[in-house]
Amino acid sequence: MRLLLRAVSLLGALAAWQLLTSLDVSLWLRFEQFPTVTEVAVEYGERLGTPEYWQDLTDSLGRIVTGFALAAVAGVAVGTAVARSRLAADLLGPVLEVLRPIPAIALVPVAILLFPSNEQGIVFITFTAAFFPVLVSTRHAVRALTPVWEEAVLTMGGGRTRVLRSVVLPGALPGIFSGLSVGIGVSWICVISAEMISGEYGVGYRTWQDYTVVDYPGVFVGMTTIGLLGRLTSTAVELLGRRATRWLPRPEQAAPKPPPRRTFGRAA
Numbered sequence: 001m002r003l004l005l006r007a008v009s010l011l012g013a014l015a016a017w018q019l020l021t022s023l024d025v026s027l028w029l030r031f032e033q034f035p036t037v038t039e040v041a042v043e044y045g046e047r048l049g050t051p052e053y054w055q056d057l058t059d060s061l062g063r064i065v066t067g068f069a070l071a072a073v074a075g076v077a078v079g080t081a082v083a084r085s086r087l088a089a090d091l092l093g094p095v096l097e098v099l100r101p102i103p104a105i106a107l108v109p110v111a112i113l114l115f116p117s118n119e120q121g122i123v124f125i126t127f128t129a130a131f132f133p134v135l136v137s138t139r140h141a142v143r144a145l146t147p148v149w150e151e152a153v154l155t156m157g158g159g160r161t162r163v164l165r166s167v168v169l170p171g172a173l174p175g176i177f178s179g180l181s182v183g184i185g186v187s188w189i190c191v192i193s194a195e196m197i198s199g200e201y202g203v204g205y206r207t208w209q210d211y212t213v214v215d216y217p218g219v220f221v222g223m224t225t226i227g228l229l230g231r232l233t234s235t236a237v238e239l240l241g242r243r244a245t246r247w248l249p250r251p252e253q254a255a256p257k258p259p260p261r262r263t264f265g266r267a268a
Contacts, residue, residue: 017036017037018036018037021035021036035220040217042217043217043218044224056206060191060192060229061229063202064126064188064191064233067123067124067126067129067130067191068126068183068187071126071130071131071187072130072134074127074131074134074135075132075133075135076138078096079137079138079142079179080138080168083139083140083143084142084164096132100132104128104186105194108193108194108197111124111198118198118199121198125190126191130180130183130187131183133186134179135179136179137178137179138176140175141172141174142168144175145167145172173241173244173245177240181234181237184230188230192204192207192226196208204222207222207223207226
């Protein structure tokens with residue numbers, strides 16, 4: 001039933017798009033210059049047969065995977081250190097809190113000056129975009145752990161490494177994956193923007209090039225590709241998180257209802 005509702009929602013949105021653009025509706029919003037669904041579908045089919053489309057797709061995916069993987073490792077490590085060590089919090093906390101409000105896309109000029117190639121600069125932008133959501137979520141998740149678990153491990157003779165491996169990281173996994181889910185979405189926003197500004201290949205670069213030559217069906221092909229890639233990667237992170245935290249109770253795993261109590265009337 002849920003799959004049917006989702007299919008109906010998607011088909012309804014496509015039908016509304018086709019209707020508004022084919023009728024050239026122009027009220028407060030103007031749809032007369034928008035391509036129709038059929039025009040975008042035809043353009044999509046043509047581009048699927050070109051090597052440029054697949055090169056752009058693999059370039060963007062490679063940048064996302066590289067930057068996001070680095071951000072996941074660094075974000076979890078730094079977030080855990082800041083949450084567990086007062087020295088790390090004092091040394092790293094002020095710098096991180098000053099840098100955190102800066103949008104990653106605003107660092108494009110810094111990346112251009114700092115790195116010898118555009119490729120490395122785009123990966124840096126992607127890394128920065130995902131790093132702070134992962135860092136903040138990890139820090140909060142580690143600080144929210146109950147001290148009783150750690151005390152139990154220490155009482156049984158475990159050291160700091162055992163506490164970290166057996167208590168801290170497993171207990172913080174739900175919060176860590178929440179940060180990863182946010183980070184992968186922000187990474188796509190920033191990598192596409194960085195490709196538009198300083199890229200040579202990639203979905204963002206191609207979408208901007210289509211806009212400059214007034215190829216609106218091509219623009220929507222790029223937008224659709226970005227949406228599909230973003231959905232694919234976020235689903236992969238979500239599935240990985242569900243597998244890593246399969247010991248947690250799920251909302252769909254509702255507790256069974258107790259059997260109804262049997263009542264017996266008194267004999268007359």
